[in-house]
Amino acid sequence: MFVSNVYWREVVLTAAYLINKLPTRVLNDISPIKHMLSFFPSSPLMLSLPSRVFGYVTFVHSHNPHHGKLDPKVVKCVFIGYPSNKKGFKCYHSQSRRFFVSIDVTFHKTQSFFVGPPLQGESNLEVKPVESLPFPTQDVQVQEVTKLTLVLEQVQMSKLDVSIPDNSIEEQVQLSEPEVSIPDNSIEDATDDMPIALRKGKRSCLKYLISQFVHIDHLFVQHQSFIAAIDAIKTPRSVHKALKDENWVQVMKKEMEALEKNSTWEIVDGPKDKRAIGCRWISVKYKSDGIVERYKVRLVAKGYTQTYEIDYKETFAPVAKMNTVRVIISLATHFGGNLQQFDVKNVFLHGNLEEEVYMEIPLKKALYGLKQSPQAWFGRFAQSQGDHTLFIKHSPNGKLTFLLVYVDDMIIIGDDEIEKLNMKEKLATQFEMKELGKLKYFLRIEVVYSKQGIFISQRKYVLDLLKETGKLGCKISRVPIEQNHRIECEESPIIEKSQYQRLVGKLIYLSHTRLDIAYAVSVVSQFMHDPRERHLQAVERILQYFKASLEKRLLFKKEGTLSMKIYTNADYVGSVVNRRSTSGYCMFLEGNLVTWRSKKQNVVARSSAEAEFRAMAQGICERLWMEIILDDLKVKYKGPVNVHNSVQHDKTKHIEINRHFIKEKLDSGLIVTTHVPIGLQVTDVFTKGLLTTRFQELNDKLRIIDIHLPN
Secondary structure, three states: OOOOHHHHHHHHHHHHHHHHHOOEHHHOOEOHHHHHHOOOOOOOOOOOOOOOOOOEEEEEEOOOOOOOOOOOOEEEEEEEEOOOOOOOEEEEEOOOOEEEEEOOEEEEEEEEOOOOOOOOOOOOOOOOOHHHOOOOOOOOEEEEEEEEOOOOOOOOOOOOOOOOOOHHHHOOEEEEEEEEEOOHHHHOHHHOOOOHHHOOOOOOOHHHOHHHOOOOOOOOHHHHHHHHHHHOOOOOOOHHHHOOOHHHHHHHHHHHHHHHHOOOEOOOOOOOOOOOOOEEEEEOOEEEOOEEEOOOEEEEEOHHHOOEOOOEOOOOOOOOOHHHHHHHHHHHHHHOOOOEEEEEOOHHHHOEEEEEEEOOOEEEEOOOOOOOHHHHHHOOOOOOOOOOOEEEEEOOOOOEEEEEEEOOEEEEEEOOHHHHHHHHHHHHHHOOEEEEEEOOEEOOEEEEEOOOOEEEEOHHHHHHHHHHHOEOOOOOOOOOOOOOOOOOOOOOOEOOHHHHHHHHHHHHHHOOOOHHHHHHHHHHHHHOOOOEHHHHHHHHHHHHHHHHOOOEEEEEOOOOOOEEEEEEEEEOOOOOOOOOOEEEEEEEEOOEEEEEEEEEOOOOOOOHHHHHHHHHHHHHHHHHHHHHHHHHOOOOOEEEEEEEEOOOOOOOOOOHHHHHHHHHHHHOOOEEEEEOOHHHOHHHHHOOOOOHHHHHHHHHHOOEEEOOOOO
């Protein structure tokens, strides 16, 4: 049996426990545990538990009162020992990374969870191809390209393991290996020793195949090549694996040459009063203009080990707001500007450090990973008065050129070709630049150009997330969150916090282009500090919705006039726990949706009018920010701004601040309010769960559409 080193801790503890159960001559043929019980009779040591073989497959029985009749009653785990603080068997579920301690456990008497040693360069925890299993010699049918993301166990020639009919396992299918259908008579003998609930076998996921939801046939040829290139990216999971590939070895050498060329460090003996931080290699996926540069790495410092006011004092990253990115794209469709993308090579190596930092090699130049690296490089630019990462150049002939910076990624747009060329040359004199051509892939956002306008999406990011979570074969959902949900008040077991936070963090980033999940993400993000199983189920529903809507994109197209509209709304006392309301607003620039937000209000509103006014005030603040951006760009727009809201009454005496703020903007002519009937309020998608028909209707109005569907 080959056991990965991640389980060695449990192996040692189990071995120590079994040794302590054996009689010893030193204690007159009494086991150490019995001897200890004579001094601590209330100790929860498991003398009454029978010894079991470490690493064998187990089925932990679930007694959750909320389970339905059709829900699985067992969870397939691996036995990894005995807990020290309670009576029971300790079992581990690799898919959810959860530990179970229970006495009600069924052990598989012959099947080990661990197989032989892994392939060279791979971990035992990685997935093993299905075809490598010694299946019976009968004919099999290869159905569709799929792969289970659980660790596959050893199967004997005479017997075949039958998977638990568990939805969570059934849904975790990935697109790479064939799923094999075995005749029923080949597994007849294997089910004799298993509980009745386990003899039903695994349901087929064929009707939920990812190939039914992912297709690029309707894209034009150039973009098909670009999408295919992005999807084909493979990066090593460890440095040892990368060093076995000559391509990765070469790029690692180039990275070291760049560091030495910039005199990033000097080698000295480490002083005793200084603590050196570590470093590590990371791989970077780099794409532009349909060409994928597969091999690129960075040597980064472990900045998370730095200490404030000792290793650094100031930190700031020149990170463009996603709202600004969408505004720039909307203006590009209006004025017909050409979006060009640039990358600064080894950008942080151009910054000079003020502090003395030791990385087991002291640094003179900033290095990727240091907390002050973005600040050191960004300090060499002059800021504009709008967005801190937006730099603007107005030519005497009235033409415009501006630069948007996101750390080392840049977008240049404008109608002054001479000034754009000058800007490129000036940047090239200071930094080693790489021109990436027309903007197509920026911060994991895909940009597609068509006769309709410009589409943006995060299709690749979504697909990677579905693969990572094993949801490529899951059933689909047509809405990201159910109507009249009661997620907040439903009790359920506690789950691992870090895994939940990581998933929700990815969903938050996806909401920058997928406004249709904004409300659902705002709900699940409220439980980051204490996530429960019910909250994780809500996250999984969002993933199921992503599978059904993978090809949806946000459209920006040109219209006649450059005008602004803001829609605001509030779901009064929508929270069943603390009765707080949810605010939602969205802003259109030239008919294109550029900003939106869904947020639970900080205080309880005493009336629906108060909740609506709070939402309206947030929308007006967004409008004021937009005015700063457009004024910096000297873009003329049609005003005043229409603010559409469903509140029209005078119960406002107790909302003094918001009321006076809104009234001031109304009196100045900055905004004009318009009543919107409840049925026409597009911000419902940001404040509550909706039925499928209504949800799809609002998506169409907000221009979140499927690029493959006919117009």
